[in-house]
Amino acid sequence: MINYQATESFALELDFADPLKKYREQFQIPKKPNGEDAIYFSGNSLGLQPKTARDYIEQELEDWAKMGVHGHISARRPWIPYHEFLAEQTARLVGAKPIEVVVMNSLTVNLHLMMVSFYRPTLQRHKIVIEANAFPSDQYAVQSQIKFHGLDPKTSLVELHPRDGEFTVRTEDIEAFIEKDGESIALIMLGGVNYYSGQVFEMERITKAGHKKGCVVGFDLAHAAGNIVLDLHKWDVDFAVWCTYKYLNAGPGAIAGCFVHEKHARRFDLPRFAGWWGQNKETRFLMPFDFEAILGAEGWQLSNPPILQLAALRASLDIFDEAGMKALREKSERLTGYLEILLNQNRDDNISIITPNDPKQRGCQFSIRVKKNGKQLHDRLNAAGIFCDWREPDVIRVAPVPLYNTFADVCNFAETFNKLSREG
Numbered sequence: 480m481i482n483y484q485a486t487e488s489f490a491l492e493l494d495f496a497d498p499l500k501k502y503r504e505q506f507q508i509p510k511k512p513n514g515e516d517a518i519y520f521s522g523n524s525l526g527l528q529p530k531t532a533r534d535y536i537e538q539e540l541e542d543w544a545k546m547g548v549h550g551h552i553s554a555r556r557p558w559i560p561y562h563e564f565l566a567e568q569t570a571r572l573v574g575a576k577p578i579e580v581v582v583m584n585s586l587t588v589n590l591h592l593m594m595v596s597f598y599r600p601t602l603q604r605h606k607i608v609i610e611a612n613a614f615p616s617d618q619y620a621v622q623s624q625i626k627f628h629g630l631d632p633k634t635s636l637v638e639l640h641p642r643d644g645e646f647t648v649r650t651e652d653i654e655a656f657i658e659k660d661g662e663s664i665a666l667i668m669l670g671g672v673n674y675y676s677g678q679v680f681e682m683e684r685i686t687k688a689g690h691k692k693g694c695v696v697g698f699d700l701a702h703a704a705g706n707i708v709l710d711l712h713k714w715d716v717d718f719a720v721w722c723t724y725k726y727l728n729a730g731p732g733a734i735a736g737c738f739v740h741e742k743h744a745r746r747f748d749l750p751r752f753a754g755w756w757g758q759n760k761e762t763r764f765l766m767p768f769d770f771e772a773i774l775g776a777e778g779w780q781l782s783n784p785p786i787l788q789l790a791a792l793r794a795s796l797d798i799f800d801e802a803g804m805k806a807l808r809e810k811s812e813r814l815t816g817y818l819e820i821l822l823n824q825n826r827d828d829n830i831s832i833i834t835p836n837d838p839k840q841r842g843c844q845f846s847i848r849v850k851k852n853g854k855q856l857h858d859r860l861n862a863a864g865i866f867c868d869w870r871e872p873d874v875i876r877v878a879p880v881p882l883y884n885t886f887a888d889v890c891n892f893a894e895t896f897n898k899l900s901r902e903g
């Protein structure tokens with residue numbers, strides 16, 4: 480058992496022994512005005528730029544400059560199949576088979592595409608279940624899908640709330656709810672990690688409970704992909720969507736990911752919104768009138784994808800693949816564990832951590848609830864060179880990310896945080 484200390488020299492020792500320490504150098508770390516590295520704890524919002532992203536994008540710019548349209552076939556990495564170059568790495572990242580994943584569009588678009596196929600309400604089974612405090616885009620998306628089917632969100636949308644006085648939803652409560660109401664539920668669609676509380680939902684157990692009652696189960700993995708170890712195929716999840724600009728460092732507004740379980744690969748009977756990039760590759764350029772979907776997740780594609788975006792994502796996925804999600808997760812648990820100890824050493828009544836204290840139920844993120852003057856505290860942290868964010872009404876979110884954050888970052892953050900919060 481390590482005796483964690485709140486000194487920079489102790490944190491530097493941990494950094495020295497860190498087997499993943501070389502990866503920090505592979506990222507552009509924003510600077511404070513004095514030129515020192517800032518403490519970047521906003522990787523749960525926008526991940527940092529891999530230094531290689533520029534080279535990967537430049538290669539495509541060069542090929543475009545030299546070859547014009549011929550780049551579709553003759554670029555060093557031809558553009559027509561470019562998304563296929565990301566399939567294996569993406570599959571490893573989320574615990575899937577390559578046929579189950581594709582990168583395309585953006586997250587909310589993918590969520591809609593999935594619901595078009597997998598939210599099939601009937602008179603008896605019409606509800607969508609989401610977590611209370613789901614990200615607004617998810618709330619709008621599910622409400623609009625319900626209305627699209629002529630139904631009313633007041634009766635067809637159910638939110639799962641934590642118990643009174645608690646901030647996270649207990650898995651046993653979710654299971655009990657599904658057991659009781661399952662026959663009226665068409666779709667369970669939760670965040671893999673809730674954006675506000677940082678709670679990791681027990682996806683395997685929830686999927687099992689949902690399937691037992693005949694519900695479709697999907698997840699929004701915006702805060703889970705690249706953060707926690709995922710095993711979507713084995714967990715038997717029906718579909719999942721995620722963005723790549725957070726933990727996956729693919730840049731602002733980057734292209735998103737989508738998982739469709741192999742068991743649905745041949746579900747050509749399902750309605751879907753189609754586009755030519757989902758069309759059978761053998762015949763796509765013969766321009767047939769009738770749509771014939773590619774097997775698997777690729778069959779849900781609409782448009783030919785943005786190559787510069789895919790190039791940026793590839794730069795980051797190469798790093799993930801080398802570092803490995805398991806090793807990253809191990810370091811992440813140690814970083815957050817250290818942060819928790821240091822914050823708890825100085826906590827007063829004004830501060831509470833709403834993220835679960837069980838490491839299995841959280842990822843990189845800590846959501847710190849500040850009862851009074853939280854927004855001012857957040858602004859002062861930013862002024863001190865700490866990147867963190869404020870989520871209304873009362874939460875400061877911080878996320879030490881194992882690829883590029885250090886134990887020294889955690890120690891220095893905690894020292895500044897404790898000092899500024901004491902000053903009120």
Ligand SMILES: Cc1ncc(COP(=O)(O)O)c(C=O)c1O
Nearest residue numbers: 585586587614616617674701722
């Ligand atoms: C949990 C969650 N869902 C959905 C979104 C919306 O993503 P996009 O704008 O890429 O559709 C976000 C964005 O931060 C998010 O955190």
